[in-house]
Amino acid sequence: MLGRRGARGRGLMTVPAALIYVGLMVVPVGYAVYYSFTEYNGIPSQTPQWVGLENYTRIFTDPTGDMHSSLWVTGIIAVVGAFGVNVIALGLALLLRRTTPFTAFARAVMFYPHVLSALIVGFLWQAILGPQGAVNNLLTGSGRSALPFLSDPGWALATMIAVIVWAQLGVQLVLYLAGLQAVPADLQEAATLDGAGKAQVFQHVTWPALAPTVTVTIVTSVLSLLKVYEVVLGLTNGGPGDATQTWAYEILAVSFANNKVGLACAQAVLLIVVAGILSFTIIALRKRAEEGAEALS
């Protein structure tokens, strides 16, 4: 019906999106891969020097001993943060499941940190939990000793994860609430009538039916936790020492800021590869759980 002119018209309609996307996302990925095999200081008059795998060996052997800690920090944030965000969000979703004016208000309250910029969230909590911050002034004012929320390496990482959880739980809460609506109500009723307790209904009906939602929430939270940067900038600026330096911080505020473009690009490529592999692994692993959910409905 459409013929050749139609086909060409169709092709043309994809051009604007393709141009922007290819030009500013696909080509940069190509650049990143190329620069990752070079030593380059980013100055236009200089040409990148081909160094092969040197940047990657540097990441893996870490001769100056400053990069592996960022890998650990990022890994801990991704695992502990994703676990914390999802457990709390699911708990809140079960608590706020029924729609009343009160729960609608509470949902909005749980969600509001998400509309704030991560940088501002960082500054906000730094003013509350810093050595001179509101909480420590309250503690010392009441005769207790101050707590090293942001000044002790271990505390600082824990504080940062808590702040990230505070900022991100709203998104996952909304996703869980949407997922809970899809749980077949008649099944839950039938299970209750058969004498199942609340925990049993959750374990055998609600949780399996939530499987597709859980896949989405795990993938989205892990992806967003792998690239944590702005909250670090506001809250700790990577400190104390390098206790809260994430991989994204390493790329942008260490390598790139010091004109090590080749190294920054190798680190970026590594993050993209890890993010991709992790996403696909999680989706593949969740397949079985999701098939269980389909069998339920």
Place this chain on the structure above:
Amino acid sequence: MNRSGSRTVRSRATARNVAIALLSVAMLVPLYIVVVNAFKPQQEILLSPLGLDPATASTQYLQDAWTNPNFPVVSGYAVTLLLVVACNVVAIGASVPTAYVIARTPTVLFRVLLLFFVAGMFIPAQIILVPAIFVLKALHLMGTLPGLVLFMSSTMIPFTLFIFTGYIRMLPRSLDEAAAIDGASQQRVLWRIVFPLMKPIVATAFILNALSAWNDFVSPQLILGPGSSFRTITTGVYAAVSSYTTNYEIVFPTLLLAVVPILLIFVLMQRHVMSGLSAGAVKG
């Protein structure tokens, strides 16, 4: 037995409501701290972080934050709003025709094209920014607003295109086929018939893209550069606060100026923001 049963149900409901109320208060405490401390001198912020003494409360600190040259509030908001609108126009305007073609052409080629675009959803924007800077330099768009808009739009296109394609696939094909038989051109069918039907999904994309543009810090900071005459809200706050993080007379009023408008917008549009997000996720 029946009576005690209904009593435990009721006390359970009460316990639940108390828990919800306590958690809500806990979530709001940080906001309360920003609000009360924006009106107090440093000494008082340090001595009583939670109180507000009407005798010494003053709007002086807010006025100082308003006139702080590091964070030009009015122009910061203007630039940020411009980014929100421009990025959405570019991202949505480019995604609609592409999504239409992909959704209406069930060939392998276009299915692969969709996957090619969707792959971008797994690439973190701030990570790809470093090499993107070199592309922008080559195009002479570094340090310019058009360069910034194009980069931010490119990071929005994968998700926007993805949810649009899913939505158009649900629209009945007979609609545009009938119009095509009546002699309407493809562009006309798309913009006059299909696009108006996409209103809900366009609203979803607009809200989610607007949030990410509004809150983006890394892209404007690196593309415009810290010395740029254009500041967004986030780069302005960074310039005003990052070197003075313990000067709370600056920190709290600046943060208040940065969060109040977006929170007001959120309160007004709360239902749309949250349902848009779950709609996007269900499609995604």
